[in-house]
Amino acid sequence: MRKRATVYDVAQAAGVSIATVSFTFRRPERVRESTREVVLEAARRLEYVPNASARGLAHGRTGVLGLYAFDMFLEADGSRGARRVRVEAADRDDGERRAFADDADAEDFRVYPLYVDEVQRGFQLECARRGRTLLVGRGPGAEGGRMLDIASRVDGLAVFPGTQKPEVLAQLARRLPVVGFAMPDAPGDLHQVRVDNAGGARAVTEHLVREHGITRLEFVGAPEMPDYAERFAGMQAALGDLGLPVPGAVLDPTPLAAADPYPVVRRLAARRAVPPALVCASDQHALEVVQVLRDAGYCVPRDVAVTGFDGVVAGRVASPSLTTVRQPMEAIGRAAVEILTESLAVPDAGPLVRTFPLRLLTRESCGCPAPR
Known part of the structure; x- marks a missing residue:
């Protein structure tokens, strides 16, 4: 059996002190970027996982499961993104409306639980039900140092999609069970919890065409995210099957928290040339797009139908x-704990994959009546 690499091996390979190696994983902001990259490259080459993981293997399992999430509202330096998003909410009982202003003291839709929050809640509830301790970590960056640090303290790890390099995930999966959420292109050793992204996008596309008579649809959202790419492909397939024009590319590939939000939509809005329907990669995209259109004088859904994804x-x-298309987010989080527990009980069972169906929720933004 191959000898497990130690912090001393990494330090020697990188030409740094063991303190620098330790800081790279636990306090990466204290290490110069160029040095950090050298250390992490040495760690990847040696398939090094920090010492806490080795201690756990030596003395028995920790009883802890980890959950690692990128933070879509953190910039690279860890500060909050400058752009805020306004959401106009309606009180369904008396029609009173509140506009959340676009200023430093205003609330916005981030006060509501998002996809990551709802999945995390399911993960936490299932950990509690099974008597497991939960360790949560999050942060930006593709290097994987913080994620490896979390992995060093747990028996198994669930990871949200982000900018993590595939080789980092593959390295982890050789050392402990790892579950990926919404990662259709994940390394082969990863367990996965997935949803039928293409089927959900097909359902919302067919609804817009068949129920609202819309024959030109465009997609908004960053196609480099694998789950978003699946949703775009589902929309394309549905349009092709319906004999309608199929867009060859995403209309506006703006990622979440971009410094320049939806420039294509804004340019089209200024020319009064927005297509009749915008199918958005996520609810967060859709909420932002509705505000961009409102600021340009458009009325949703009278002028443009807008749909989201997540629920x-x-x-x-x-x-x-x-x-929108509703994902069973709590169930997704619970399923990740179930998979990690099963994998720990039967380590050689191979990658486990669970796929959830989705549900179309029709509401006002496409022209349907308000839900009662």
């Missing part, structure tokens, strides 16, 4: 309420 609470309380 977060903010979409239900927004005005107009958001037509």
Whole structure:
């Protein structure tokens, strides 16, 4: 059996002190970027996982499961993104409306639980039910130092999609069970919890065409995210099957928290040339797009139909309420714990994959009546 690499091996290979190696994983902001890259490259080459993992293997399992999430509202230096998003909410009982202003003291849709929050809640509830301790970590960056540090303290790890390099995930999966959420292109050793992204996008596309007579649809959202790419492909396939024009590329590939939000949509809005329907990669994209259109004088859905994907609470309380594809987010989080538990019990069972169906929720933003 191959000898497990130690902090001393990494330090020697990188030409740094063991303290620098330790800081790279636990306090990466204290290490110069160029040095950090050298250390992490040495760690990847040696398939090094920090010492806590080795201690756990030597003295028995920790009883802890880890959950690692990118933070879509953190910049590379860890500060909050400058752009804030306004959501106009409606009180369904008396019609009172509140506009959340675009200033430093205003609330916005981030006060509502998002996809990551709802999945995390399911993960936490299932850990509690099984008597497991939960360790949560999050942060930006593709290097994997913080994720490896979390992995060093747990028996198994669940990871949200982000900018993690595939080789880092593959390295982890050789050392402990790892579950990926929404990672259709994940390394082969990873367990996965997935949803039918293409089927969900097909359902919302067919609804817009068949129920609202819309024959030109465009997609908004960053196609480099694998789950978003699946959703775009589902929309393309549905349009092709319906004999309608199929867009060859995403209309506006703006990622979440971009410094320049939706420039293509804004340019089209300024020319009064926005297509009749915008199918958005997520509810967060859709809520932002609705505000961009409102600022340009458009009325949703009278002028443009807008749909989302995920089914977060903010979409239900927004005005107009958001037509979306609902993911069973709590169940997704619980399933990750189940998979990690099963994998720990039967380590050589091979990658486990669970796929959840989705549900179309029709609301006002596509022209349907408000839900009762």
